Amino acid sequence: MEAASLPLATSRFLSPPATAASCSRTRSVPSARTANQALEARKVPRAQRPSPRRNAVAEVKAAPEPVAALTRFEDVLQTQDCNVILRHFGEIRRWDVLSKVFGWMQEHEMLNIASYSSYFKYLGLSRNAAKALQVYGSIQDQSTRVNVSVCNSLLWCLVKNGRSDSTFKLYDEMIRGGLSPDLFTYSTLLSGCMKLKHGYAKAMELINELNSRGLQMDSVIYGTLLAICASHNYCKEAEVYFQKLKDEGHNPNLFHYSSLLNAYSVSSYYEKAELLMKDLKSSGLTPNKVILTTLLKVYSKGGLFEKAKELLTELEASGFAQDEMAYCILIDALAKAGKIWEATMVFNEMKEKGVKSDGYAFSIMISALHRGGYREEAKKLAKEFEDQNVTYDLVMLNTSLRAYCNTYDTESVMRMLKKMDELNISPDDITFNTLIRYFCKAKVYHLAYKTIEDMHSKGHQLNEELCSEVMIQLGEAGFPSEAFSVYNMMRYSKRTICKSLHEKVLGILVPAGLLKDAYIVIKDNGESISPRSLEKFATQFMISGNINLINDVMKALNHSGWRISQEIFGRAIQRYIQKPDKKQLLLCLLDWMTGQGYSVDSSSRNLLLKNAQFFGQKQLIAEILSKQQAASRITNKLID
Incomplete structure (x- = not known):
């Protein structure tokens, strides 16, 4: 009977030979048991021997020189193995090795769609959108077909790095190429709208497209929309989307509540914020650090400083104020409200409690002291941070630099610039403009000019008002050629400049005898220059200008609309x-x-x-x- 309960094939296998019929009964039972044991044994998974490919992947991961190891195992590894290796170095944030591995894969033609998708993701995390665009360009040159997944990864990389122009250009290419965007595509694009000047209007365009494609908005899309509304001060619209989220059966999570709270903070709607907190708690959610910190922002921006201080105490008791962010929110609000000494007290309390500062709180206080006219105090605070910290970020460097510049502490200014070089931190517009102002005030005009030149060569947008001031000061100080160079840098760094700038530079060039340069200004912008200035130039040019250019000058003057x-x-x-x-x-x-x-x-x-x-x-x-x-x-x- 036991044998009969086994699968048919097993029963036949265990049946005794026909010649041994007399023994069949006695042998059948133990044989069936043996068969059951054999079947059970088969069910136990045997330990698999590591395959050569697995061994190769493990060795490459552990190798001090991964690319050399890849070359050793070139005949063993397949593309999917290389993808595993690529993702490994991405996950452990070894960006230099990541790029070398990808380069090796490119060179040995061991890439597939997944390779590109993963690589773009990690380039986004490593803030290297330029490299991602370069790789994407190589894909286009090779006419390699990509899918939505690859484009989504690149879109995410571009949004993560604030490359909005490239983001929407890529999206247009996707549509022209016949690819159908999915919810992840739209969620990524919407995230890119948060920092756009007209981000809300662009977001509405995307939502209309999403609906026209038959896609349904999910809680992620709603969360992103709420964040866009908050960043662009569309509080009422945020409330509408929050209610719509609920009406469609989605349960708001802490991110949704935080985004709506953030919208309330922009307009200082503290009463609505408190009602929202009650709704949050009644829904069964527990306020976390982000929620409470956002509520602190609501109170601080609304000028409810006592409530803000009480909430800060609550954050401290909950262990949510171990970093400086909560203190920074209150300090910044107090400083902007003109309560500089109250801000100083909160700042000092933060330091006494041993709260670690990455420089943000220091930056706020130094800037506040500077705005309040307490320049020496700002300088002392900058020096205190410098003495206590080896590392700096660009924000803190700029703040300290400004504090030293405002007190004409040249030694400290140069020390900050040296520190910037040592830390390999690239200056931004604030850095350059701070230095330009400082060098002008210190009457070191050649350094002001060199800084503008450096700023322009690195592709930064020049501050027209500041550079115009420098141009005039250079002219008055006896550097007309440098003044004209500043004028040209402003002209070529933006499409349009203030019309008065042309006349200002003409007022420098003509008295200095740089009549050929003055002719260039009039030739290109004569209609923006007053008749009086045109006459001064024309008179001087006919007296001492290049005789071979007289006829050209006459034509330029006539073209300006001035009757010679x-x-x-x-x-x-x-x-x-x-x-x-x-x-x-x-x-x-x-x-x-x-x-x-x-x-x-x-x-x-x-x-x-x-x-x-x-x-x-x-x-x-x-x-x-x-x-x-x-x-x-x-x-x-x-x-x-």
């Missing part, structure tokens, strides 16, 4: 007559004047007739002058 005076023409004619070898240029000028309806005055007419031999024959100049007068009469009638 006969006195200017008279000066030009005098210059030409003094140079017999410039006869052809004078004839060209007289011919051009005829075509534009200009004529010479009696003084210049007599001068030309008196020097008729200059032209070879008197009849030629008489004919030219006659044509001029006729053309001038026609022009005057048209004007009248």
Whole structure:
């Protein structure tokens, strides 16, 4: 009976031979038991021997030189193994090795869609969007087809690095390429809207597209929308989306509550914030550090400093104030409300409690002291942070630099710049502008100019107001060429600049005798310059400018809309007559004047007739002058 309960194939296998029928009964039972034991044994998984591929992957991961190890196991590893290795170095944040491994995979043609997707993800984490775009460009050059997953990874990388222009350009390429974006695509794009100037309007466009494709908004999309509303001060809209989230059956999580609280903090709606906190607790959620810190922001921005201090005490008791962020929120609000000494007290309490500062609280206090006119105190605080900390971030470096610049502490300024080099921190617009202002105030104009030059060469947007001031100071200090260089850097760093800037630089160049440079300004921007300044330039140029450019200057002046005076023409004619070898240029000028309806005055007419031999024959100049007068009469009638 036991044998009959086994699978059919097993029963047949255990059946005794026909010649041993008399023994079949006694042997069948133990044989069946043996079979059961054998089946049970088969069910126990045997320890698998490590395959050569697994061994190779493990060795590459542990190798001091992973690329060399990859080369050793080139014949063993497959693309999926290389992907495992690539992800390993990404997860442990070894960015240099990550790129080398990917480069090796490229070189040995061991890449697939998953390789690109993973690599873009880790380039996003390592803040290397430029490299990601470079790799994507190589994919396009090779006409390699990519799927939505790869594009999503690259989109995420670009958004993570604040490359909004490239993000939406890639999205447009996806659509043109026939790829259908999914919810992850839209969630990523929406995240990129948070820091866009018109981010809310762009977000609405994306939501309309999402709906038109038949996709349903999920809790992640709603959470991102709430965050966009908060970052762009659309409080009412945030409330609408929060309610819609609930109406569609989604349960708000702490992120949703935090985003709506953040929206309330922008407008200081503390009463609504308190009602929302009651709703949060009634839903069964427990406020975490983020929620309580955001509520602290609501109270602080609303000027409810006593409530904010009570909540800070609660955060401390809950163990949520072990870093400086909560203190920074209150300190910043107090400082901006003009309560500088209350801010100082909270700051000092923070230090006494041993709360670690990465420099943010120091930065807030130093800036607050500076704004309040307490420059020496700001400098002392900057020095205190410097003495206590080896590492700096750019924000703290800029704050300390500003504190030292404001007290004209050149030694400390240079020390900060050296520290920036040592820490390999690239200066930003704030760094450059702080230095430019400092060098100008210290009257070290050549350093101010060099800083602007460095700023421009690194692709930073120049501050027009500041650079205009530097340009004028350079001109007054006797550096007109450098002033003109600053003007050109401003022109080429942005499409449009203030019209008055052209006249300002002209006021530097003409007195300095840099008339050729002044001519370039007028040629490109003559219509933005006043008649008075044009006349000053024209007079000076006819006296001492390059004689070979006189005709070009006349054309530029006429093109500006300014009607050239006969006195200017008279000066030009005098210059030409003094140079017999410039006869052809004078004839060209007289011919051009005829075509534009200009004529010479009696003084210049007599001068030309008196020097008729200059032209070879008197009849030629008489004919030219006659044509001029006729053309001038026609022009005057048209004007009248």
